[in-house]
Structures are given as structure tokens and as C-alpha cells.
Amino acid sequence: MFTSQRTLSSTSAFSTMSVKGLGEQDSKSKHLSQPYNLHSISTESLPTLFGAASLRRANSNVISKTRASRGTSPVPPIDRSPSPTPSPTTTGSSALSSTHKSSVTTSNKSATPPRRALIDSIPEQFELDGNHNRRSMGWDIIDMLSMDQLRQWMVCFCVVNFDLEKGQGKYPTDRTSVLFRIFTCGQGIADVTIESVYPPSDFTPEESKNICFSSFPDSNTFDVGDTVFNFRIRATTAGRAATGPTTDAGFLYGYVFFRQKQDPSIRRGYFQKSVVLLSQHPFIGLFSKLVSVLGPAYFEVGKPMLEAAFHNIGSWKPPVTHSLMELPFMGTLYQVQLAKPHQPQLLETSPFEIATFQPDIHILSSVPINGGLYKHFKDMVPDLWLCWELMTLAEPIMLIGTSPEVCSESIASLVDLINPIPYCGDYRPYFTIQDPDFKSFCNKSSPPSSIVLGVTNPFFAKTLEHWPHIIKIGKPINRRPNTRLMNDGSMGKTTGSPRHGKPSSLEFVQGVVSKRKGTIAKDTNLLCMLAEATANRSSPGYLLDNILRKHFATLTEKFLVPLNRYFATLVPSDISLSSTSLPHIAPFKQQTFLKFLSKNPPAITFKTSAFKSNSEACQSFYKDFLKCGNFATWLQLRTIAAQNELRRRYLEILSLGDVTGWVRGRNEVELVDLLVRMREELGSSADLLDIGPKTRTRG
Structure with a gap:
């Protein structure tokens, strides 16, 4: 269905980014993104990434001033026309749109230095810090953006530094920095610091410490290069989970881009730092891809790339379960299918065609890129x-x-x-x-x-x-x-x-x-x-x-067939206007189920080496399952779904049944009871009936 890559025409230069060729890594380094050369990017190709479209809700006077002084224009809408066929040497995410081919120049000695070009391309609402790098006047911009919209996807970005040089008394003064000291494996004392949190977010000391140490490899192997991984930590009630989007889940998910490279200026000879995306969602496929793109760009440009990523994600529509969403990020339009809870994401059930599937831009949110x-x-x-x-x-x-x-x-x-x-x-x-x-x-x-x-x-x-x-x-x-x-x-x-x-x-x-x-x-x-x-x-x-x-999704479905069939016998089928209340589901009795199982076995082959027969092996495995927590969770969710279906059927009978025929010969008490039941069910089942805020019911 989706066969070609789409790029944002205004920021297509960024789709060619990587870190190869910058002199930061040796030939053995592992790179996670396509190679690019900053010398080939002109200053005109970058300002729109930080321009009025990204900061569309910022102070209008500042934006007007920026447009007038730098000629910055808003990011144009996504080009829905078919992408031009890339040249043989340009494939995947490195393909440039035709409208920006003119902005890419060849490298020469007289050209502006690449880092200076990047700095000069950032609009004036980003002031310079002490290192001559432009930094955002964060609160002036963030306060005017839709934080609620961003927080539906993620919590914040963190930059975590592993520093073997810091000693006593050299704690960071930035209020967003948090520092912890550890004894490393054979390396002495080291400091792990959260250098930056963007947008600013408050974490408890325990959460901050856990984020720090979960963002670095803790084994004593030293491979130079980049790596992407993820972690899951508990969010305490006193921190983000109490007020933020992790209230229900109780956990934070971290997606890490970690870089380690040789650096002779550091006492131990290695530079180690991580860029972390924290979210309330277990979207390992989506967010691992994002940090693999953001990480190299951050290490070359700095914090403005976090701000650009923030504005990209802040422009996304809210996540919708089991839907296909087009999500622009750093110059590339990703087509992402969000996972349905407790359901496998397979290519056969996705909107993507297997023959034209491109794992770089077609993403199943719950599946690691290229499969795990x-x-x-x-x-x-x-x-x-x-x-x-x-x-x-x-x-x-x-x-x-x-x-x-x-x-x-x-x-x-x-x-x-x-x-x-x-x-x-x-x-x-x-x-x-x-x-x-x-x-x-x-x-x-x-x-x-x-x-x-x-x-x-x-x-x-x-x-x-x-x-x-x-x-x-x-x-x-x-x-x-x-x-x-x-x-x-x-x-x-x-x-x-x-x-x-x-x-x-x-x-x-x-x-x-x-x-x-x-x-x-x-x-x-x-x-x-x-x-x-x-x-x-x-x-x-x-x-x-x-x-x-x-294969294993099919195996699980086969395993659940006897359980689903037995559970269906517990759900009442007779519902009428005479029912005084919503019918209840009968209790699940394990012994009764095992008798049912002996007559209705699953289409699964069991090993018989330790059992007398396939039936005995089957009974043994299901007995073990009935004792574990997965069965209790499955039964709870199955019961909730069945109760919702019963309520829906009950409402249909109350609203579509032959009330005129039923009231004949009924006394006033029965009629009043029916009216009360209808009011109560309609009031408690608005979500099942999809009743909007403007819908009214007459008394």
C-alpha cells in the first residue's frame, strides 16, 4: 500500500544526516543512520527547521522579527505527490526532494565551516551561550506551545553524561542537572549526570538516579561506537506518575542513544554520553527509530536539535490505538501503525504491503526495527x-x-x-x-x-x-x-x-x-x-x-481456543425486558473446565515422552496455566469485555424491544421500574453508545 518514502520538502537536508565523516569515530565505529557530510549542507537549507512553523505558537513579535531579519518562511505542508525517483547513489532516508537539491552544495575550502553554518542558521530567538552556541530562551517558547499535546506521546528528553573526570565540589549548577556518584568496574570513581531535561520536567531523586544508571551499559566491555536500547523503570507516586501521563501504567519507558568514542582529552580516554527519550508508551519500534535519528544530530549541533524534535512531536495528532499515523520527524515522514493492546503486530494484519515494506519508514510501533x-x-x-x-x-x-x-x-x-x-x-x-x-x-x-x-x-x-x-x-x-x-x-x-x-x-x-x-x-x-x-x-x-x-501468535490463539469456548458457556444468552438487572456471568470453575478440555482439546501437539498420552500432557499444561497470574489477567480482561457486550445487548433490548406490547397488563410499579432501569443504563453506558457532549435524552 505504501511504497515510497516521503520527505518534508523544507527540511529534506536533515534526512541525510549521520555522523560518519566528522572525525569523531574510527573505522570500526558502528553507525545507526545514513552517512552525511555537513560540508555539503548550505546555511539556507536549515533555518526552516527552527522557523515559524516549528515555533508557530511562540510570541508573534519575535517571529515577525525573525522572518524580517532572516527571511525565514513557515514550513510548507507535506508534499503528497509521488516522490521523485532517487539516483542510484541515493536511497532510503537520504533522498532529497527536488525543491531542495539546489540548497546542497559541494564542499570546498573557502566555504563557511560546517558548525558555524549550523549556528548561523538558527533563528534569533535562540540566544548564544558561553560557548558561542545558540540556546533557546526555553520558557518564552515552551510556555506558548501545547505541552498537553506533546505529553500525549512522551514526557521529555534527557541528556545523560558519564564523566570520569568530575571530582568533589564540581557539581553542576544548572537546576536541570542531577549528579550521582558511582564506583565503576575497575575504573575508579565516576559521576553520572543528567545534564539537560527538555522540556523541563520534575523527577524525584530516586527516579533521576534510576534514569541516570539505566542510560549506560553497566558491563565492562568497551566498544567504540553508537548503540540504541530501551529500559523500563518504576515511576514513583511522588513524581511523574502522580501528575503526569504515567499515572495508569506506573512505569516510564526510556529509549536511549548511547555514544562512546575515544577522546585523548579525557583522562580515561573515552567520551560517553546518552540521549534519552522518556515516554509513558511502550512504543519500542517508533521511539527507538526516533532516538537513532536524533542522537547523531544532537552530538553535532547540540540542544537546538532537542528543541526541533520537541516541536516535531508537539505537532503530532494524539495517538490512536490500532491506527495508521503519518508522523513527520527531522525531515522524514514515518508511517506508523500503533499497536492494539495485547495483540501481535504482524505484516499480514498491517496496512503495509509485504512486497513493498520498508522498515526504515514503515514502522510497527511495538516491534523492534528489523525485528528482535x-x-x-x-x-x-x-x-x-x-x-x-x-x-x-x-x-x-x-x-x-x-x-x-x-x-x-x-x-x-x-x-x-x-x-x-x-x-x-x-x-x-x-x-x-x-x-x-x-x-x-x-x-x-x-x-x-x-x-x-x-x-x-x-x-x-x-x-x-x-x-x-x-x-x-x-x-x-x-x-x-x-x-x-x-x-x-x-x-x-x-x-x-x-x-x-x-x-x-x-x-x-x-x-x-x-x-x-x-x-x-x-x-x-x-x-x-x-x-x-x-x-x-x-x-x-x-x-x-x-x-x-x-507462528507463535497462531500457537497462542490455538491454546486459547478451549478457554474461549468454555468461557462462552458462562455468558448468559437470554436477555429480555423482564430482566430486572443486567445478567451476570457465571464463575469460572477450573474442574469443570478441565472436563470440558478433555472433550475439546486444542489443535496443539504436546510431547508425550514424560506423559502417557497427548491428553495427559495437555491437561498438565493447562493446570499449570490456571495457577499462574497470566490466567487471572486473561480472565479479568475477558470478563470485562463480556460484561460490556452484555450491557450493549441489554441496552439494545431496552431501546429497540417491543415496549408497547410488554407494558400491556403490567402494573405501575413494573412500568416505573423499567423507566428507572433505562435511565440508569443509559447514564452508565454513554461510552458504549458513543453519546457525545451535545446529545441529550428526554425524560
């Missing part, structure tokens, strides 16, 4: 059936990964693995020893139920070695072709080790170590197909990821 399930589990695919069982039964799981990216994307994939079963427990995509919940999660007694932790610090491997289920994921070295996969559907474990010359304690064998024996049989046909596709490299990773996720 196949990306991180492709060397241990047969273990996914056991992982599905553990997640379905809400078992405590510790996932040890080689990096925060591996951990966070793997945890997100595990939670998504059992949709449409809602996961009842707490999950932390990237968990550190500084988290306030560390003591409650990490003790020598039995682990808490319904918890999934993603960790990289080797300390956890020893502290939580008594946990019943441990998943280890890492990139193995010296991989060998796995002939066993093609023969019997099994996959041998591979050994992961750090890169040569890199200090690390994360040496382990990939796989799942569990006290539970798997009950669900593997799909050998799927295993063979994936092995062949991987060996031949015949399909892109995101398609193989979609195939895997679709």
Missing part, C-alpha cells in the same frame, strides 16, 4: 518453544545478554511472544544493580513470580544463579554449520565470547537453562525452513522475524 526475535534468537530457535511455555506460565526469567541492545530487544520479543495473552508480570528490558527494586528482585530466597529481567552485568550471573530459568544470548565466535538442525530439528549450543582484546566476563554458552522440561512439540518444518533461509540469505531478517512471530 529472529535477530537475537536465530542461533537458538528450537529453544523458543520452551521460552513460549515459560512466558505463558509467567515464570521468573533472567536473560543475560552481551549488550543493553541485545537484552532490551530480546525482552520485548519475549513479552510479545505470547500475545494475545496479556503478560501479567513486571518486565525490565535492561536492569541494573542501581535500580531501587534490586534488593526485592535479587535475594537468596525464592525469586519473585512473574518477572523477566534483562541484564548484562556479570554480577547477576552469580547473584541470581538460583533462579529456575536463565536465558543466555550473545554473539558466538567460530560458528560452524549446524547439520543437526536439518536432520532432526534440533540446534546445538554455540559458545559466545567477547571480541579479542576486550575485557569482559560475559563468556557463556547460548541457550536456555531451565528446571522445566518442555511440553510443547517443536515445529520441525518451520525450523528447516528458517535454517535454509538463513543459510541462503534468501529473505531479509524482518520477514523471517515476522514468520517466527506469526
Whole structure:
């Protein structure tokens, strides 16, 4: 359906941004965005990014003055015409619109220095700071913008610095800065500072500390380059959760762009800093993409890029569940399908055509870019059936990964693995020893139920070695072709080790170590197909990821079939005008369900090695499910949905039933009772009837 990339014509130059060629990283650096050269960007191509359209609600006098003095014009509307065919050397997000090709010039020695060009391009409402960088007069602008509109998507941006040079007495004076001191692994004392919060937001000291330490890798591996990952932390009642958009969820989601590069001017030789987007939404696909674009731009230009990103997101329409939204950001128009709660996002059910799907601009909000399930589990695919069982039964799981990216994307994939079963427990995509919940999660007694932790610090491997289920994921070295996969559907474990010359304690064998024996049989046909596709490299990773996720979504649907059928027998079907109140749903009786299950088994193949028959294995697995929190959560949501449907049917009978025929022979008390019931149901069910504020009912 969507086959071409659309770019904002006024800011198309920014769609070519990356950090390659700036002299900041060596040839081994990992870059997350398309390469660009600031020398090729003229000063005329950037002012509109910070101009009147971005600051449309700012003081009109300031804007008028800026237009007059700099000739800045508003950002034109999005060009809906088909994008011109890019040249062979220009693809994806680096394609420039035809209206701005003239603004891109070739580099020459006499041209204005690139950083000076960027500074001069920023409008006058951004004053210069002590380093000759223009900074926004924040409150004059922010107060006039729709903060409520932005806060429907996110909370704020944070810039977090890891500084090994700061000593006693060198605490920041900026009121938006928060500093914490830690002892690093073999590096001495270091300070972790929230340098900037934009727009200004108040966090409790505990929240600020957690944001700081969750924004940096906590293992002692040092890879130069950029990485993107995410975390989930508890929002305390005294902070953002009490007044902000996280009141219902109780958690904040952080999306991090972390940069580490060699810097001889720093005592330890490394520059380490993170740009963090904090949100109340678990939109890992969307927000991870945004920070991967924003991060490199911020490290070159500075805070004005945060302000530009703020104005971009502040112009978006409010998020609508299970809808396709076109979201402009930093010069590119992204087409994003927002996830429906507790439902898998698959290409087959999305508005995108599989044949023309472009993962760079077509985004499924709950799915990591380019997929996370196949990306991180492709060397241990047969273990996914056991992982599905553990997640379905809400078992405590510790996932040890080689990096925060591996951990966070793997945890997100595990939670998504059992949709449409809602996961009842707490999950932390990237968990550190500084988290306030560390003591409650990490003790020598039995682990808490319904918890999934993603960790990289080797300390956890020893502290939580008594946990019943441990998943280890890492990139193995010296991989060998796995002939066993093609023969019997099994996959041998591979050994992961750090890169040569890199200090690390994360040496382990990939796989799942569990006290539970798997009950669900593997799909050998799927295993063979994936092995062949991987060996031949015949399909892109995101398609193989979609195939895997679709298989387990189908498996979950099959598992729920007996539960849904039995639950349907509990919902009353007879409703009439004579009903004195809304009918109630009968209680769910486990023994009755198990008898129903024996006559109505699911279309799932169970392992029979530890059981006498497939039926016995089936009964055992469902008994375990009925005891876990996922069942209680599923039953609660299923009951709420059924009650809403009953109420809707009851209202239809009250409003469309043969009231004239029913009142014949009825006494006055019965008539009054019917009228009262109609008033009460109409008043309490306005949301079901979609009654707007202007709708009135007559008495």
C-alpha cells in the first residue's frame, strides 16, 4: 500500500544526516543512520527547521522579527505527490526532494565551516551561550506551545553524561542537572549526570538516579561506537506518575542513544554520553527509530536539535490505538501503525504491503526495527518453544545478554511472544544493580513470580544463579554449520565470547537453562525452513522475524481456543425486558473446565515422552496455566469485555424491544421500574453508545 518514502520538502537536508565523516569515530565505529557530510549542507537549507512553523505558537513579535531579519518562511505542508525517483547513489532516508537539491552544495575550502553554518542558521530567538552556541530562551517558547499535546506521546528528553573526570565540589549548577556518584568496574570513581531535561520536567531523586544508571551499559566491555536500547523503570507516586501521563501504567519507558568514542582529552580516554527519550508508551519500534535519528544530530549541533524534535512531536495528532499515523520527524515522514493492546503486530494484519515494506519508514510501533526475535534468537530457535511455555506460565526469567541492545530487544520479543495473552508480570528490558527494586528482585530466597529481567552485568550471573530459568544470548565466535538442525530439528549450543582484546566476563554458552522440561512439540518444518533461509540469505531478517512471530501468535490463539469456548458457556444468552438487572456471568470453575478440555482439546501437539498420552500432557499444561497470574489477567480482561457486550445487548433490548406490547397488563410499579432501569443504563453506558457532549435524552 505504501511504497515510497516521503520527505518534508523544507527540511529534506536533515534526512541525510549521520555522523560518519566528522572525525569523531574510527573505522570500526558502528553507525545507526545514513552517512552525511555537513560540508555539503548550505546555511539556507536549515533555518526552516527552527522557523515559524516549528515555533508557530511562540510570541508573534519575535517571529515577525525573525522572518524580517532572516527571511525565514513557515514550513510548507507535506508534499503528497509521488516522490521523485532517487539516483542510484541515493536511497532510503537520504533522498532529497527536488525543491531542495539546489540548497546542497559541494564542499570546498573557502566555504563557511560546517558548525558555524549550523549556528548561523538558527533563528534569533535562540540566544548564544558561553560557548558561542545558540540556546533557546526555553520558557518564552515552551510556555506558548501545547505541552498537553506533546505529553500525549512522551514526557521529555534527557541528556545523560558519564564523566570520569568530575571530582568533589564540581557539581553542576544548572537546576536541570542531577549528579550521582558511582564506583565503576575497575575504573575508579565516576559521576553520572543528567545534564539537560527538555522540556523541563520534575523527577524525584530516586527516579533521576534510576534514569541516570539505566542510560549506560553497566558491563565492562568497551566498544567504540553508537548503540540504541530501551529500559523500563518504576515511576514513583511522588513524581511523574502522580501528575503526569504515567499515572495508569506506573512505569516510564526510556529509549536511549548511547555514544562512546575515544577522546585523548579525557583522562580515561573515552567520551560517553546518552540521549534519552522518556515516554509513558511502550512504543519500542517508533521511539527507538526516533532516538537513532536524533542522537547523531544532537552530538553535532547540540540542544537546538532537542528543541526541533520537541516541536516535531508537539505537532503530532494524539495517538490512536490500532491506527495508521503519518508522523513527520527531522525531515522524514514515518508511517506508523500503533499497536492494539495485547495483540501481535504482524505484516499480514498491517496496512503495509509485504512486497513493498520498508522498515526504515514503515514502522510497527511495538516491534523492534528489523525485528528482535529472529535477530537475537536465530542461533537458538528450537529453544523458543520452551521460552513460549515459560512466558505463558509467567515464570521468573533472567536473560543475560552481551549488550543493553541485545537484552532490551530480546525482552520485548519475549513479552510479545505470547500475545494475545496479556503478560501479567513486571518486565525490565535492561536492569541494573542501581535500580531501587534490586534488593526485592535479587535475594537468596525464592525469586519473585512473574518477572523477566534483562541484564548484562556479570554480577547477576552469580547473584541470581538460583533462579529456575536463565536465558543466555550473545554473539558466538567460530560458528560452524549446524547439520543437526536439518536432520532432526534440533540446534546445538554455540559458545559466545567477547571480541579479542576486550575485557569482559560475559563468556557463556547460548541457550536456555531451565528446571522445566518442555511440553510443547517443536515445529520441525518451520525450523528447516528458517535454517535454509538463513543459510541462503534468501529473505531479509524482518520477514523471517515476522514468520517466527506469526507462528507463535497462531500457537497462542490455538491454546486459547478451549478457554474461549468454555468461557462462552458462562455468558448468559437470554436477555429480555423482564430482566430486572443486567445478567451476570457465571464463575469460572477450573474442574469443570478441565472436563470440558478433555472433550475439546486444542489443535496443539504436546510431547508425550514424560506423559502417557497427548491428553495427559495437555491437561498438565493447562493446570499449570490456571495457577499462574497470566490466567487471572486473561480472565479479568475477558470478563470485562463480556460484561460490556452484555450491557450493549441489554441496552439494545431496552431501546429497540417491543415496549408497547410488554407494558400491556403490567402494573405501575413494573412500568416505573423499567423507566428507572433505562435511565440508569443509559447514564452508565454513554461510552458504549458513543453519546457525545451535545446529545441529550428526554425524560
